[in-house]
Amino acid sequence: MIIATRLRRIRQPLMLVHDAFVLVVAYLVFTTIRYGSTTSPEIWADVAVVASIAVVLHWILGAITHVYRDRYLVASLEEMVALGLTALAAGALTGTINAFLADSISRAVPLAATCAALFVMFFSRVLWRHFWDRTEVRAAGPTHQAQRTLVYGAGYGGRQLIRSMRTTADSAYLPVGLLDDDRQKRNLSLHGVRVLGGLADLPRAAEKSGATALVIAIPSASSDLIRSASEAARELGIDVKVLPGVSDLFQRPITIRDVRDIDVADLLGRTRIETDIAAVAGYLTGKRVLVTGAGGSIGSELARQIHKWGPAELMMLDR
Helix, strand or coil, X not given: CHHHHHHHHXXXXXXXXXXXXXXXXXXXXXXXXXXHHHCCHHHHHHHHHHHHHHHHHHHHHHHHHCCCCCCCCCCCHHHHHHHHHHHHHHHHHHHHHHHHCCCCCCCHHHHHHHHHHHHHXXXXXXXXXXXXXHHHHHHHCCCCCCEEEEEECCCHHHHHHHHHHHHCCCCCEEEEEEECCCHHHCCCEECCEEECCCHHHHHXXXXXXXXXXXXXXXXXXXXXXXXXXHHHHHHCCCEEEECCCHXXXXXXXXXXXXXXXXXXXXXXXXXXXXXXXXXXHHHHCCCEEEEECCCCHHHHHHXXXXXXXXXXXXXXXXX
């Protein structure tokens, strides 16, 4: 972990040197392939000049695109696009300059070297990201006491939540499976956690994974969806948690700290109304209270809340 932390601190200079080294090696390899036994000291001297130009141009364009200034997450789509544009533009400029040099090398060498070097740059960043993700999970992952949890929603919210669960120190949740009703996401794996089916597959997924909790990781989920998931989970004796709405998560990443219990506002799909709890408790304490429709999600939640306020008798009615 100490080595990984030190490497991360010098990641940008390390990548800068790495990419330059990869470019030089690519030029050497493809020069050898192109000229074979006819390679002479004069050709190697020309290759050294062209490779130096390629490295300098790559560094300059990399500074312009901020590839080496910690602007992008390693191996993210944004970094890959910026790096690809940088390498290809530098390669095109190098090839153009080489074509007009008096002592130029084969025009195929800059083209082949650029493409090969770019592939290695991509691959090395993917390996770096994989190594660092595994290091984070080992160092700060859930403990053996963490609750085995299914996450409903394999979209953006689910991805962020799974990552947070796996990298948060002493996490109370251990993700053991994902659920999503989009059939295109079946067998999808996010941070090592697979989609086990849709909401209808909850009983099978819970039995297979041993999950005792379900987190609805869909910030835009409607009240109907939350009620359906809640009823299905409670029939299996599974705890149900939710994420805050989209408006509460605007422009900030989702973390494990956002997970909370379902409240009445989630089930009703209405704006929360602030209530004077003391006044309500005084109104219900010692009274005989009847709750109709008590078998549903809303009625059962109301019954739970009313029970906390000490009624003399709580009667629950349903068809």
